[in-house]
Amino acid sequence: MKPIQKILIANRGEIAVRVIRTAKKMGIKTVAVYSDPDSQSLFVLSADEAYPLGGTDARSSYLNVEKVIEACLATGADAVHPGYGFLSENTDFAKKLEQNGIRFIGPKSHSIEAMGDKIGSRILVAKSGVPVVPGYEGHSQEMSVFKNEADKIGYPVMAKASAGGGGKGMRRINSPEELESGILSAKREAMSAFGDDRILLEKYIVNPRHVEFQIFGDTQGNIIHLHERDCSLQRRHQKVVEETPAPNFPSSLKSKMAEAAVLAGKAVQYEGAGTVEFILGESGEFYFLEMNTRLQVEHPVTEMTTGLDLVEWQIRVCQGEPLPILQTPPQKGHAVEVRIYAEDPKEGFLPSIGKIHHLSFPTREDLRIDSGVVTGSEITMYYDPMIAKLIVWGEDRETAIQRLIECLSETIVFGPKTNLQFLQKLVSTKEFFQGKVSTHYIADHEVELLKENTKEELKFALAGLFFSSKQNVDPWIT
């Protein structure tokens, strides 16, 4: 197969910057596509070429299949990297690229199709012997059917969008009284996020951990796993902290889950980077949740502990090359990732938009920053308000966490409100240090996690002092 010459990145922000970095290293040209609000963004300036898609919101730009294909043809790109989100799991897009002779850096469309549907994927992997959560995935969407099925499964149950992802369209339903409103709310969110309001029900696992396995397949039929990631710390089903290796994770359990992950990949003849997500119960029982047929936000922790470049592997597999290694490589040390968002924890974590007046991170060897913004960038209402991912490595878990706390306290974002202080509190808790957290931890401890450190009066005193100093009254010098 001919080597890829020019990659168009059908995405924006930090992941676009990330893909450009690897493509440059491999001597491959890059094309950025952008919407109107993103015309001056870092990823647009970093690429070799940039092509305007027009439009402001995602639907009229990054999600518009015709416009993206038109950009590929106009710029002569012979491959597309979709990043994550947007068109990364859109089979229609993958097929259209194929029809135009453009390679999709990702799995074959049949794998995306098989795993993109939560209902279909559950049935498929269960057939190959992978355990799945007890639930209802039938075709009927009648409220009376949901009621019967929920009674059979036993409360609490989880309503989930069939086409879901990123925690959208999910509702915990505790009792028969909550069923109808919970399902209607999940359906509304699902329709708005995915244009598909089908819902499935699953047994709600109490105090679960979320452990996932990075897998990789090539066109020769090889599939290996690249260890696990623990993504238990979540807020409203959105991951907040991710790490590898998973803490307090017996090696016997790890090998069982890894085997199941590879089986799930084989069930769809998987090619490229994928992630098999599991829910892990308190007594070691685990169930298949879903498989993400793309690179994931948290892939850097795997890269930090294996020394691999997963985007490079994706590109090589897409070119028809075999996996560079056919056995799981050893892991070195421990890596933790946190996602810094422009959001206001005190206002229910509502996105906080506006200009970033100042952005700076500490510089050190054991720290990796994946960011799509710089000082002067705008956080707009149109897209995900992520500022950066901060990934820290340590020889062991304690060292990595200690370094992460230091790095967070030295990170400065002036402008929009951020979750920085919330993250510092979270990774400083005794429970996190001991690796004793479940996916409910944040919700259960939100009040303590949102407490302020500095006394309010001291903040105002400092403000008064510095305002007066700006008017040539310099009280601490003179």
Next chain:
Amino acid sequence: MDFLFETKSKPTSVHVSGNRIRVRLENQTYTIDTDSLIEGLKPKDQNLVTVQMKDGSLLKFLKIRNEIFFHWKGESWNVKLAERSYEVAGQTSPEIKSPMPGKVVQISTSVGSEHGLGETLLILEAMKMENAIKAPYPCSVEEIRKQQGELVQQDEVLLILHRIEVEKT
């Protein structure tokens, strides 16, 4: 020198005189001696003014128009200089404004309904996530300005509330 800063509820006044700062917050007054707090200025770091504090920590700040952003001991915050007239403004607004641009997906109340603190009044969808707008105090609903499905901008008034005073026994 006197300053007035914006806060969520009431403005806070700060008086600076020599090395003493007096802060009036709510009904209490705090006095801080700057000599015990600040060591001196350090060279600028990436455009941020850097102050060496007595306890060894560094305080960094940036001033943009009437707003100052601070970073100290791992924490960031900002303050805005307020207009003097804010001092006499009402304590709790009856207007519930949209905290950000979005779409009203559900109205969970009706005109005349009474609600306790924290009860959901309306659900606003922003960034494809649903956000509950809750009662900030015990109230009855006087007016609903928006309809289900309507798009709203930041700070647009969604509801007008009437505060229910708790009866003193």
